[in-house]
Amino acid sequence: MTSYLEWMLGVLKNSIDLIGLPAEVYDFLSKPDRILTVKIPVRMDNGKLMVFEGYRVQHNNALGPYKGGIRFHPEVTLDTDIALATGMTLKNSLAGIPYGGGKGAVRVDPQKLSMRELEQLSRGYVRAISPIIGPEKDIPAPDVNTNPQIMAWMVDELSRLRGYNVPGAFTAKPPVLWGNPVRLYSTGLGVVVAAKEAAEKWLGGFEGKTIAIQGFGNVGQWAAYWASKWGAKVIAISDITGAVYDPNGIDVELAMKVTNETKKVINYPKGEKFDDPALPLFTDADILIPAAIENVITLENVDKVKAKLIIEGANGPTTPDAEKKLYSRKDFVATVPDILANAGGVVMSYLEWVEDLQYYFWDEEETREKLAKIMRRNFHRTADRWEKLKSEHPDKAVTMRDAAFVLAVERIYEAMKLRGWV
Numbered sequence: 001m002t003s004y005l006e007w008m009l010g011v012l013k014n015s016i017d018l019i020g021l022p023a024e025v026y027d028f029l030s031k032p033d034r035i036l037t038v039k040i041p042v043r044m045d046n047g048k049l050m051v052f053e054g055y056r057v058q059h060n061n062a063l064g065p066y067k068g069g070i071r072f073h074p075e076v077t078l079d080t081d082i083a084l085a086t087g088m089t090l091k092n093s094l095a096g097i098p099y100g101g102g103k104g105a106v107r108v109d110p111q112k113l114s115m116r117e118l119e120q121l122s123r124g125y126v127r128a129i130s131p132i133i134g135p136e137k138d139i140p141a142p143d144v145n146t147n148p149q150i151m152a153w154m155v156d157e158l159s160r161l162r163g164y165n166v167p168g169a170f171t172a173k174p175p176v177l178w179g180n181p182v183r184l185y186s187t188g189l190g191v192v193v194a195a196k197e198a199a200e201k202w203l204g205g206f207e208g209k210t211i212a213i214q215g216f217g218n219v220g221q222w223a224a225y226w227a228s229k230w231g232a233k234v235i236a237i238s239d240i241t242g243a244v245y246d247p248n249g250i251d252v253e254l255a256m257k258v259t260n261e262t263k264k265v266i267n268y269p270k271g272e273k274f275d276d277p278a279l280p281l282f283t284d285a286d287i288l289i290p291a292a293i294e295n296v297i298t299l300e301n302v303d304k305v306k307a308k309l310i311i312e313g314a315n316g317p318t319t320p321d322a323e324k325k326l327y328s329r330k331d332f333v334a335t336v337p338d339i340l341a342n343a344g345g346v347v348m349s350y351l352e353w354v355e356d357l358q359y360y361f362w363d364e365e366e367t368r369e370k371l372a373k374i375m376r377r378n379f380h381r382t383a384d385r386w387e388k389l390k391s392e393h394p395d396k397a398v399t400m401r402d403a404a405f406v407l408a409v410e411r412i413y414e415a416m417k418l419r420g421w422v
């Protein structure tokens, strides 16, 4: 099986080749600038000392400080971390924000730690990577199994080390500690901005369009919320416990309340209930938003997908083979790729960092509008580049994902060339 790193490098190579950039660009971008491996000793509640391993990978900073999350996971490897850091360079470049890419990880199962142990681990990790991070150097944020509380401990630890507050050193912090309330729903909001722009461009409008969403966690819930607020009809939702279908439209706020209180979407009191968490993937809806996990639309089930438009809320929900098959369907319009559609979180991180550098904070509505404006701009830049690539390569089946990666690589290349690196 192809590893995540091999896949990422393949995507990178493909984009560089598609636009005929020199091969040395691949040589440069296929390796990170810096890899730091650290040990983090933690005195556990039972008195024993445990030594955890962590990494911070800084991939490329041609466009600005390294930026990317920190993952706490028992199976994380250095290779995965390098792949994730490379992906962040591309994602940040495509987002049009002044950041390079980085990613951190600690090999640990945080579910097995007490709150005190988790705090010690978070602070220990910051002490270990402190020489190479900071608002102008490298700005971490949460990823899998890390959250605003962990960011609060981390920003506090770095502030103690430096001897003054460094709000801009981490993002997605709690609002009272230099964070922004929009962060809670920024990814879901961004997904819906992409869906709305795509529907207006290709389906004749967004209002009244039917939407099916797989996954009803942070991304899925807030995507459903903004989709229904902006006039679309959410007809199917699911989580790991099952699915709800209602062709008349689901009451999203009620579904959020019930799911968050009972941890099961199927406790929603109306509509039809199903055991199959994959149901929304195959619902007859105009727009499908996979917002759960990776590899859910595969060669085996892609023929059952009926939506004309897919907006990838989750990372990697569509396999490459399945994507090819989708585009061979006559009524299929596009898969708006994850790297574009789910970038709302990192764009919000950028806005939070700008606030922190100035100690000047926008109100919620103002922040939301700034975020939506950046997402709209990125959608149209990618859609336009896609049109251009298709006309330049009529012999190739160029996807919107290809266009997104090409745009990302072009921007990094331009910066590196101007700086005299390549």
Ligand code: NAD
Pocket (backbone or CB within 6 Å): 187, 214, 215, 216, 217, 218, 219, 220, 238, 239, 240, 241, 277, 278, 291, 292, 293, 294, 313, 314, 315, 342, 343, 345
């Ligand atoms: P989450 O843990 O809050 O929610 C995940 C949801 O998916 C839950 O409702 C869970 O029950 C459901 N789920 C899990 N497996 C499922 C399955 N097999 N079928 C149906 N539902 C299933 O996670 P999240 O933060 O909402 O992230 C969802 C996806 O979006 C992930 O791929 C994540 O990497 C990606 N993403 C998240 C963010 C963010 O800011 N949260 C940003 C970018 C990308």
